[in-house]
Amino acid sequence: MWSKKDDLLNLTLELVAQKSVSATRDEKCMAKLVHKKLSELRYYKENPKHLFIEPVNDDLDRYFVCALMKSKKKTDKTLLTIAHMDTADIKNAGILKEYILNPYKYTEKLKENIDMLDEDSKKDLLSGKWLFGRGIMDMKMGLAMQMSLIDYYSEKEDFEGNILVIAVPDEESNSQGAISAIPFVNKIIKEHNLKPLAVLNSEPDFGLYPGDDNKYIYLGSCGKLLPGFYIVGEEVHVGESLSGLNPNLIGAEILSRMDLNIDLCEKVGNEVPMPPTCLKYEDTKKDYNIQMPPSSIMYYNLQTLNSNPKLIISKLKEICNEAAKSVIDKVKKSKQQYTKLSGLEFEDDNLDIKVFTFDELYNKAYAQFGEEFRSHLDEKIGNWVNDDSLDDRDISTNIVKLLCDYVKNEGPCIVIFFALPYYPHVGINENEEASSKILDVVNNTIKIAKEKYDIDIRIQKYFKGISDLSYFALQDADEVIQYLKPNMPSLGYRYKLPLEEIRKLNVPVLNYGPHGKDPHKFTERILVDYSYEITPRLVREIVEGILSI
Numbered sequence: 183m184w185s186k187k188d189d190l191l192n193l194t195l196e197l198v199a200q201k202s203v204s205a206t207r208d209e210k211c212m213a214k215l216v217h218k219k220l221s222e223l224r225y226y227k228e229n230p231k232h233l234f235i236e237p238v239n240d241d242l243d244r245y246f247v248c249a250l251m252k253s254k255k256k257t258d259k260t261l262l263t264i265a266h267m268d269t270a271d272i273k274n275a276g277i278l279k280e281y282i283l284n285p286y287k288y289t290e291k292l293k294e295n296i297d298m299l300d301e302d303s304k305k306d307l308l309s310g311k312w313l314f315g316r317g318i319m320d321m322k323m324g325l326a327m328q329m330s331l332i333d334y335y336s337e338k339e340d341f342e343g344n345i346l347v348i349a350v351p352d353e354e355s356n357s358q359g360a361i362s363a364i365p366f367v368n369k370i371i372k373e374h375n376l377k378p379l380a381v382l383n384s385e386p387d388f389g390l391y392p393g394d395d396n397k398y399i400y401l402g403s404c405g406k407l408l409p410g411f412y413i414v415g416e417e418v419h420v421g422e423s424l425s426g427l428n429p430n431l432i433g434a435e436i437l438s439r440m441d442l443n444i445d446l447c448e449k450v451g452n453e454v455p456m457p458p459t460c461l462k463y464e465d466t467k468k469d470y471n472i473q474m475p476p477s478s479i480m481y482y483n484l485q486t487l488n489s490n491p492k493l494i495i496s497k498l499k500e501i502c503n504e505a506a507k508s509v510i511d512k513v514k515k516s517k518q519q520y521t522k523l524s525g526l527e528f529e530d531d532n533l534d535i536k537v538f539t540f541d542e543l544y545n546k547a548y549a550q551f552g553e554e555f556r557s558h559l560d561e562k563i564g565n566w567v568n569d570d571s572l573d574d575r576d577i578s579t580n581i582v583k584l585l586c587d588y589v590k591n592e593g594p595c596i597v598i599f600f601a602l603p604y605y606p607h608v609g610i611n612e613n614e615e616a617s618s619k620i621l622d623v624v625n626n627t628i629k630i631a632k633e634k635y636d637i638d639i640r641i642q643k644y645f646k647g648i649s650d651l652s653y654f655a656l657q658d659a660d661e662v663i664q665y666l667k668p669n670m671p672s673l674g675y676r677y678k679l680p681l682e683e684i685r686k687l688n689v690p691v692l693n694y695g696p697h698g699k700d701p702h703k704f705t706e707r708i709l710v711d712y713s714y715e716i717t718p719r720l721v722r723e724i725v726e727g728i729l730s731i
């Protein structure tokens with residue numbers, strides 16, 4: 183039904199036509215469509231109980247779809263596959279946005295407006311080999327291809343192996359789809375006695391640098407943390423600036439040490455993610471007055487390949503201590519210079535800026551105020567969680583702020599915490615038997631690509647775009663659970679992360695999908711012949727290779 187090039191392309195076009203911008207109610211329609219298309223397969227007409235559509239239980243009423251296909255030959259060997267159903271927004275297509283969900287039409291319209299395009303997109307458009315559209319590469323083709331695996335293998339008498347396709351919403355936002363699917367996947371594995379060997383994602387390959395046109399298979403996925411700093415200063419009238427301490431000065435010293443800090447880039451082999459950058463920095467003063475702001479808040483995007491939260495916290499502490507020292511030195515120097523200039527004396531007031539983790543400060547507050555503190559905080563969190571005007575990051579900030587209000591006697595301080603979301607890094611460990619077998623399958627697939635189709639495919643250890651693969655394994659699980667949980671203030675309220683379930687699942691991950699360019703941009707496009715003729719065949723090599731491990 184979907185195994186041939188044109189059928190697979192038509193299925194993709196049907197999925198693209200259903201708008202499913204991330205974090206919108208359209209994602210529900212998309213899940214219904216995927217479920218409906220799968221239910222039309224003969225396998226699900228005969229086995230309706232192997233097809234599931236399950237609620238994410240969120241405000242947008244979104245769903246994930248799980249489709250289990252058991253081969254006619256009985257076995258417990260199972261390959262999991264994951265695909266996301268949501269897309270980036272369509273707004274950036276501007277005046278052409280009404281066509282972006284109709285790739286043939288959109289590609290034609292781009293030809294009529296070719297001056298809108300950059301040189302590389304222009305060249306690709308005029309070559310006639312590429313199809314443009316929202317979600318065409320990221321990742322409705324990959325989703326369609328995974329659906330086609332069920333169609334293809336369920337009709338094969340001699341095939342031995344089970345496939346569980348997991349189609350999820352919200353990947354482009356907070357990965358709530360994958361996160362909520364993991365416990366359900368564990369449940370299916372248990373109920374059907376499955377032995378999951380690996381999980382395959384089919385995100386398109388992304389170029390490593392502008393103009394990179396190589397094709398890749400990925401054996402892992404980059405992690406991502408959002409370290410936050412809540413900074414408490416010493417609030418005074420601006421007319422007494424040398425007597426107080428501006429939290430924005432402390433923040434600026436942290437910013438200059440954190441932003442683009444190459445020492446915070448991890449390296450595995452030749453692979454290095456981008457250095458961190460600040461996503462938000464503001465003080466907490468609401469209105470104009472002539473006081474210094476009392477506190478400020480900042481958080482950073484930090485990609486990880488192998489560091490666990492314990493190690494990261496120790497690096498962040500070091501940065502904060504350096505920043506604090508630098509501020510103290512500056513204040514001291516300014517006082518001395520001001521004294522010299524004005525003749526007014528300043529007492530040496532032993533200025534101190536303490537550095538805490540959220541967990542350390544929480545324990546201090548609890549030791550001082552006990553249950554009264556805890557129940558007050560819980561009550562407040564209950565209100566914030568139900569307040570739609572606050573996002574998950576605002577809730578973290580509110581929690582840290584309230585905590586700092588309790589321990590005012592600590593004076594100026596920096597509180598290190600983790601905001602949401604969290605993506606654990608997942609990577610292959612060549613010394614582990616399961617991973618090394620997957621690597622053999624991948625190397626064999628690359629060999630076939632060269633010999634049969636004259637295509638060069640390269641291996642990358644980490645998919646640099648963040649992906650749902652992060653939730654299929656948990657490396658350094660003990661450190662993550664011990665250090666991340668107590669330092670992530672808003673974890674477990676709106677945003678639940680089933681760390682124990684992830685640890686339980688723990689399967690090797692890989693990603694192989696179509697070839698495209700410019701994900702999320704209005705020039706998002708897919709290389710048609712390679713993606714629809716060769717990619718599905720190579721994916722079947724991977725599927726069969728893994729299931730015969």
Ligand SMILES: [Zn+2]
Nearest residue numbers: 266320321385
């Ligand atoms: Zn994607």
